[in-house]
Amino acid sequence: MSFAGVNFDRRMLLLLGALAATIVATIGIHIIRDQRIADVLAIVDITGSMNTRDMGNPRGSLNRLEASRQALIDMMQDLPCQSRLGLGIFSERISFLLLDPVEICSNYDALEGAISGLDWRMAWQGDSFIAKGLYSGIDIASSLKSDLIFLTDGHEAPPLPFTGVPEFDGKPGAVEGLIVGVGGSEKTPIPKYDDEGRQVGVYNETDVPQDNRIGAAPKDAETREGYNPRNAPFGAMPTNGDEQLSSVKTAHLKDLASRTGLAYVELQNVRGIAPKLLSSTEPRIVPVNTDMAYVPALFALLSILALYALQLIERAPMRRSRVSPAVFEF
Amino acid sequence: MIFTNPIALYLLPLALIPLFLGMQRQESYPSLAGFETDRLSRAIGWALRLAGVAALASLILGMAGVALRERTIERFGQGAHIVLLIDRSASMNDTFAGRQPSGAEESKSSAAKRLIKEFVVEREHDRFGVAAFSTAPMHVVPITDHKGIVLSAIDAIDRPGLAFTDVGRGLAMALSMIEEDVHQGSRAIVLVSDGVAVVGRKIQDALRTEFARRPVHLYFVYLRTEGANSMFAEPAPGVEDTPQALPERHLNKFFQSLRIPYHAYEAENAAAVKGAITDIGKLEQTPLVYTERIPQYDLSRWAYALAALALGLLLAAKLCERTLKLPGAPGHAA
Numbered sequence: 001m002s003f004a005g006v007n008f009d010r011r012m013l014l015l016l017g018a019l020a021a022t023i024v025a026t027i028g029i030h031i032i033r034d035q036r037i038a039d040v041l042a043i044v045d046i047t048g049s050m051n052t053r054d055m056g057n058p059r060g061s062l063n064r065l066e067a068s069r070q071a072l073i074d075m076m077q078d079l080p081c082q083s084r085l086g087l088g089i090f091s092e093r094i095s096f097l098l099l100d101p102v103e104i105c106s107n108y109d110a111l112e113g114a115i116s117g118l119d120w121r122m123a124w125q126g127d128s129f130i131a132k133g134l135y136s137g138i139d140i141a142s143s144l145k146s147d148l149i150f151l152t153d154g155h156e157a158p159p160l161p162f163t164g165v166p167e168f169d170g171k172p173g174a175v176e177g178l179i180v181g182v183g184g185s186e187k188t189p190i191p192k193y194d195d196e197g198r199q200v201g202v203y204n205e206t207d208v209p210q211d212n213r214i215g216a217a218p219k220d221a222e223t224r225e226g227y228n229p230r231n232a233p234f235g236a237m238p239t240n241g242d243e244q245l246s247s248v249k250t251a252h253l254k255d256l257a258s259r260t261g262l263a264y265v266e267l268q269n270v271r272g273i274a275p276k277l278l279s280s281t282e283p284r285i286v287p288v289n290t291d292m293a294y295v296p297a298l299f300a301l302l303s304i305l306a307l308y309a310l311q312l313i314e315r316a317p318m319r320r321s322r323v324s325p326a327v328f329e330f
Numbered sequence: 331m332i333f334t335n336p337i338a339l340y341l342l343p344l345a346l347i348p349l350f351l352g353m354q355r356q357e358s359y360p361s362l363a364g365f366e367t368d369r370l371s372r373a374i375g376w377a378l379r380l381a382g383v384a385a386l387a388s389l390i391l392g393m394a395g396v397a398l399r400e401r402t403i404e405r406f407g408q409g410a411h412i413v414l415l416i417d418r419s420a421s422m423n424d425t426f427a428g429r430q431p432s433g434a435e436e437s438k439s440s441a442a443k444r445l446i447k448e449f450v451v452e453r454e455h456d457r458f459g460v461a462a463f464s465t466a467p468m469h470v471v472p473i474t475d476h477k478g479i480v481l482s483a484i485d486a487i488d489r490p491g492l493a494f495t496d497v498g499r500g501l502a503m504a505l506s507m508i509e510e511d512v513h514q515g516s517r518a519i520v521l522v523s524d525g526v527a528v529v530g531r532k533i534q535d536a537l538r539t540e541f542a543r544r545p546v547h548l549y550f551v552y553l554r555t556e557g558a559n560s561m562f563a564e565p566a567p568g569v570e571d572t573p574q575a576l577p578e579r580h581l582n583k584f585f586q587s588l589r590i591p592y593h594a595y596e597a598e599n600a601a602a603v604k605g606a607i608t609d610i611g612k613l614e615q616t617p618l619v620y621t622e623r624i625p626q627y628d629l630s631r632w633a634y635a636l637a638a639l640a641l642g643l644l645l646a647a648k649l650c651e652r653t654l655k656l657p658g659a660p661g662h663a664a
Contacts, residue, residue, distance in 0.1 A: 006649060011355060015648055018385075019641040025392065026634040086482070089468070096418075097489045098462070098470045100482040110474035114483075117469030124465035124492055140489070294335070294393045297634060300641075301389045304382070305344065308351040 021300035045152035047128035054184035078274035081105035091123035095137035148177035154249030162218035173261030183248030210241035334395030348382025385640035392633035407455035417523035439488040463500025464492035498533035516616035518547040
């Protein structure tokens with residue numbers, strides 16, 4: 001085949017194809033692709049029981065708060081760019097928003113600094129009404145239109161009253177996300193700190209309320225020792241218990257998760273929380289401009305390789321069919 | 331130099347193929363012994379091999395997403411490293427008149443939010459950190475040059491706040507954030523609060539030592555609610571002049587006694603806040619080394635262009651190709 005004095009053999013066609021594809025790659029092919037991202041508010045429990053050292057590898061090398069911070073930083077690395085992360089803390093009975101969600105890649109080091117700055121000293125009160133904190137966290141997330149990650153050990157202090165978990169008055173599932181249970185399954189002592197922030201031993205049985213004596217007394221209180229309707233409605237004897245020891249309260253957190261329509265994941269059992277977050281929330285899709293220039297480039301590469309391979313396949317039959325053994329390379 | 335898709339680099343050995351195989355059509359010739367070595371031909375032969383290597387290598391580098399790493403360069407400008415220390419107590423959610431915000435009036439915190447955001451956006455070279463305080467001091471964003479996260483931290487300040495106002499510990503938090511920051515330049519704390527409590531003696535002493543150690547400019551923007559005490563006014567006769575009765579006045583006195591560059595602003599409305607912030611902007615104009623980010627630069631396009639050039643060269647060689655056979659003569663090879 002020949003045109004205008006140029007011989008269009010297969011080599012020429014391959015070469016022209018490679019050149020054309022390379023020029024296309026230089027100009028660039030951009031397609032708009034859908035990228036799944038996360039837009040999430042992370043609320044970290046910073047109450048006293050989160051100082052318990054029962055996380056990390058080896059077990060006990062990290063306290064729960066450190067493990068939560070690490071989990072959030074790891075999650076940031078697992079999420080695609082354009083995902084947004086906000087930050088809040090929980091103490092007492094409400095969640096407190098520190099940061100509106102912000103894009104993670106362009107603010108990575110500052111966001112990492114903000115996560116590393118989360119400290120139990122920021123807590124404004126010692127109580128830990130987890131259910132109420134979670135519900136207020138859900139309110140904040142819904143006002144930000146983002147998903148929620150609530151990292152807690154589920155240790156209510158004081159313990160829940162006999163009436164059980166306070167009712168959730170929102171719509172279950174309106175805000176999606178995760179409750180992350182942080183902590184080990186074994187009961188572990190909680191470190192105790194003095195006014196200056198130095199650790200002074202651990203909590204013992206009489207340091208913490210062992211039962212909830214707020215509100216109405218339970219039905220069986222009358223049978224308790226020393227019961228007096230006015231002076232001792234809960235009975236006169238201190239309750240024994242092991243509220244001074246803490247473990248991750250899986251059953252309580254699963255119950256909260258089912259009430260609020262969130263998913264539950266236990267940090268000690270998973271490698272990262274990002275996959276679980278993405279699988280348990282409604283996909284948020286953003287269009288991403290992707291450069292597909294590698295496709296024509298790959299085509300060009302294969303064409304050139306074919307061009308050189310031609311010499312291999314053509315050389316053999318030539319030798320057999322020719323009388324003259326000399327092969328001339330131009 | 332970085333690669334966004336480094337796995338393609340495994341293909342790089344393929345670029346050596348042109349050194350062993352030719353791409354021109356081969357034709358048989360009885361004997362080459364009669365020819366003298368021709369330097370030009372050899373040079374052209376090698377040039378074509380190298381062009382083949384260049385074409386393959388640059389295509390592979392382009393597919394690997396070769397790019398220049400993001401860099402930061404230091405420049406000189408004017409500005410400061412500023413920690414915004416913001417009151418998140420519940421009273422910040424009321425208006426300047428001390429009422430619940432209605433449609434017509436905005437709350438103190440949303441006025442502060444709007445104006446501080448403007449300030450952060452206007453100040454090009456400044457680096458900002460954000461700390462909040464209420465019952466406890468809260469570390470929000472360390473001093474950073476990422477404006478986005480600073481703005482989103484300021485976005486959060488008109489959320490419902492907590493009960494108390496512990497300004498002393500808040501200042502200690504702001505100072506520790508300044509301590510952690512290693513960049514050179516003038517440092518300032520902008521304290522935005524609508525009323526304060528007594529700063530305890532112990533914390534006063536600690537703050538005195540900290541401020542003496544480090545030259546920090548302090549700006550106190552007091553969002554005064556209608557009818558609240560002024561921090562400048564002399565106490566009316568009959569009113570006790572104690573920190574418990576007039577905490578703002580005594581906090582002001584304490585700041586004045588620190589012997590640091592200190593400015594106090596009392597703002598009763600959004601316009602006054604705006605004035606105070608503009609004034610702070612004018613005062614914080616010291617020479618400053620700031621870093622400018624040069625974003626990652628994608629070189630793959632240049633790699634493809636180089637490949638196209640090399641292929642052009644090979645094409646030119648191909649066009650120069652002439653067959654030894656006479657046209658029309660039956661040939662054995664293609």
